[in-house]
Amino acid sequence: MKLTTAGESHGKMLVGIIEGLPSNLPIDTEEIDRYLALRQGGYGRGGRQKIEKDSVEILSGVRNRLTLGSPLAFSVVNRDYRNWEACMAPEGADTSLKRLTKVRPGHADLTGVIKYDQTDARNILERASARETAARVVAGSIARQYLRQLGVEISGYVRCVCGVEDKNEYPFEKLEEAKAQPLFMLDGDKQREAMALIDGLKSQGDTAGGIVEIRIKGLKSGFGSCMTYSQKLDARLAGALMSVQAIKGVEVGLGFEVGRRRGSQVHDEIFCEGGNFVRHTNNAGGIEGGMSNGQEIVLRAAMKPIPTLMKGLKTVDYVSGEPCTAASERSDVAAICACEVILESVAAFALAEVVSERLGGDNLREVKGRYGLLGQTSCRT
Ligand code: EPS
Secondary structure (H helix, E strand, C coil): CEEEEECCCCCCEEEEEEECCCECCECCHHHHHHHHHHHHCCCCCCCHHHHCCCCEEEEECEECCEECCCCEEEEEECCCHHHHHHHHCCCCCCCCCCCCCECCCCCCHHHHHHHCCCCCCHHHHHHHCHHHHHHHHHHHHHHHHHHHCCCCEEEEEEEEECCEECCCCCCHHHHHHHHHCCCCCCCHHHHHHHHHHHHHHHHCCCCCCEEEEEEEECCCCCCECCCCHHHCHHHHHHHHHHCCCCEEEEEECCHHHHHCCCHHHCCCCEEEECCEEEECCCCCCCEECCEECCCCEEEEEEECCCCCCCCCCEEEECCCCCEEECCCCCCCCCCHHHHHHHHHHHHHHHHHHHHHHHHCCCEHHHHHHHHHHCCCCCCCC
16 A cells, blocks of 8 residues: 655645555545644634635545546645645746745755755745645544444544643543544543643743544554564654654653563463463563554654744845744644644555555455454464
């Protein structure tokens, strides 16, 4: 399975092509739109989301709600394009409009203009923008529908917003409740505290990041590899999470805590109970030796604060070389809920890639048949 995305933040639309889906997979576009809407929401989002109302259009690869096995192409239109056409049109655009030379610290602006030999950071930020993630949410929602056919579910929630942290552990079934909350947090007191913090940051022209937890339930053991480094499941999932704009750190299971504890406090002991191998802890986060071990997969990722600050950070004008205040017109204060939806989506797509590499399958019946044949070996006593 492979995904290619294209599209600028204020261009006409985002598009994507997914190759490698089996035929006869039911596609629910209403569900895709629900995830797109979730990605747009959350406390702390800025003015852009009042303009957009994201919705997917499937362009190819699906007939009467079933995949054909051919490349699935889709689009998500940028409604804001009508306000940007004069500046962004592929032909006849006035490139003196919306020029950005006061490069923003933390954004792709400065390194991008140097690398791509530009004098206007507009030519960089349009693609570096997290707007692109709408396409990845579409692909991730389709991957989620594929995985659900195998009994695999993905969920998550926000654990921390700019230092306000929920340290509780929650069962998988509880996680979906987070999506009904303004900051996707499960601890009401922490959420109120985080909302007040966002209000304060907004009035100060500042921004917030946070930490998200993603969980995957129902995957059989043995996906990934202990033989080939590039096929390790933790590497594949961590790579997918790190590919999301603004992610600066990823943990699997206990994550960085493993470096603080001794071995007997880290490794999940194995028991034989009722004929099955069981573990009573899941510090490994469901992955041992680069392979799924049948337990829930637990991932965490840290998002840095949005780099467009209304109060502006100190920078240098790329063209004049003069010191100045970084550019800002409008900005999200926090986009941690969007980040949560995006991380679920990219984890779903990366896992679907791993699963389809192992199972192959030109049609859904083959895929399900092959998955069904994978047994969990039982212990003797
Ligand atoms: C973004 C800046 C903002 C965000 C945008 C990402 O857009 P604008 O410059 O149009 O106000 O809202 O994200 C989205 C549009 C989105 O849909 O997620 C940036 O600079 O990365």
